[in-house]
Amino acid sequence: MDIKIAVIEDDREINKILKELLTDSGYTVEQAFDGDEASKLLAQQSFDLVLMDLMLPYKSGERLIGEMRETSDTPVIVISAKSMKETKLEVLRLGADDYIIKPFDLDEVLVRIEVVLRRTGTFAVDNTLEAGELVFNTEENSVTVSGKPVKLTAKELMLLRLFMEHPQKVYTKAELYENVWNDTYYYEDNTINVHVSNLRSKLKKAGGRDFIDTVWGIGYRLKGDQ
Numbered sequence: 001m002d003i004k005i006a007v008i009e010d011d012r013e014i015n016k017i018l019k020e021l022l023t024d025s026g027y028t029v030e031q032a033f034d035g036d037e038a039s040k041l042l043a044q045q046s047f048d049l050v051l052m053d054l055m056l057p058y059k060s061g062e063r064l065i066g067e068m069r070e071t072s073d074t075p076v077i078v079i080s081a082k083s084m085k086e087t088k089l090e091v092l093r094l095g096a097d098d099y100i101i102k103p104f105d106l107d108e109v110l111v112r113i114e115v116v117l118r119r120t121g122t123f124a125v126d127n128t129l130e131a132g133e134l135v136f137n138t139e140e141n142s143v144t145v146s147g148k149p150v151k152l153t154a155k156e157l158m159l160l161r162l163f164m165e166h167p168q169k170v171y172t173k174a175e176l177y178e179n180v181w182n183d184t185y186y187y188e189d190n191t192i193n194v195h196v197s198n199l200r201s202k203l204k205k206a207g208g209r210d211f212i213d214t215v216w217g218i219g220y221r222l223k224g225d226q
Contacts, residue, residue: 003122004028004045005113008038008052008064009079014102018051018079021106022113035059039067047074048122049113054080054091062094069095075116079104085184107169111179114165129164131222134203134211136164145206155180156199163212163222172219196220 005027009015012033019029030045032038034057042050042064050068054061065076078091081102088099097116100109129136133146141157143150152160158180162171173192174185181191196212203211213223 002028003048003117004030006030006032006038006041006045006047006050006052008032008035008041008050008056008061010034010053010056014053017106018109021109022051025110027113035061035064038064042068042072049075049077049117051077051079051109051113052096054078054082054087062091065091065094065096075120075122077112077116079109105175107166108175111162111166111169111175115179129161131164131167131211133207134164136161145203148206150202150206152199152202153195155195156202159195159199160203163220167222167224170215170218170221176219 003026005022007015007018007022007029008031009018010033015031015033019031022029030041030047032041036058038052038056039059052061052064056064061078061080065078068074068076075097076095077098077100078096079100079102080087080091082088083101088101091099097119098112100112127137127139129138135144137143138161143152143157143160159176162176162179171179173188176192176196177183177185200210200212211223213221215221
C-alpha cells in the first residue's frame with residue numbers, strides 16, 4: 001500500500017531529515033514550509049497522515065488543524081518545541097492524534113506514525129510477528145512459544161508487540177510508558193520494571209530462555225535468538 005504523508009515544517013533541515021526518514025521507510029512524502037503553503041497542499045492533495053509543526057510562518061499549526069477538522073479526519077501528528085502540558089492537551093482537543101516534543105528520536109517518530117496509521121486502519125501489517133519460537137498473532141492478540149500458548153495481560157501484550165515490531169530498538173522506560181500507557185512519563189517509578197519483569201518471567205517459563213534484554217542505563221529490547 002502506498003502511504004502518503006505531508007511534512008509541514010518551516011525548519012528546512014528538520015523538514016529534510018523527516019522526508020529522508022519517511023522516504024527510506026517506504027512512505028511517499030510531500031513537503032510544505034509555511035502555513036499558507038500547507039493550506040494549499042492539503043486542499044489540493046489527499047494524505048494518509050500529516051506531520052506538522054505548530055510555529056509556522058503565516059498560519060499556525062493550531063489554525064491548520066482547526067481548518068482540517070472542518071472537512072477532514074486525516075490523522076495529524078504534531079512535532080513541536082512547545083513542551084507545556086497545556087499546549088499539548090489543547091492541540092489534542094483541537095483534533096491532533098499525537099504530539100511529539102522536539103528534539104525527537106527518529107525511531108520514535110516512525111513508531112508513533114505506525115501506531116496512528118494502525119489505529120486508523122491505514123497501516124497494513126502481517127497478522128503474525130515472529131522471533132524464533134516466539135509467535136504473536138496481532139489479530140487474535142495471542143502469543144505462543146514453541147506452539148504453547150502464553151497468557152499475558154493487556155499491558156504485557158502491548159509491550160511485547162512493541163518489542164517484536166522493532167526488534168533492534170532499545171526502548172527507554174519513558175518511550176515504553178508513553179506508547180503503552182499513552183501518557184507522559186514524568187518520574188522514575190516501578191511500573192515499567194514490574195510489567196517487563198512479569199512479561200520476561202512468563203516467556204522464560206514457556207520457552208526456557210530470556211526473550212527480553214535489559215540494556216543497563218538505557219532500557220529494554222527484544223533479545224536475539226540464542
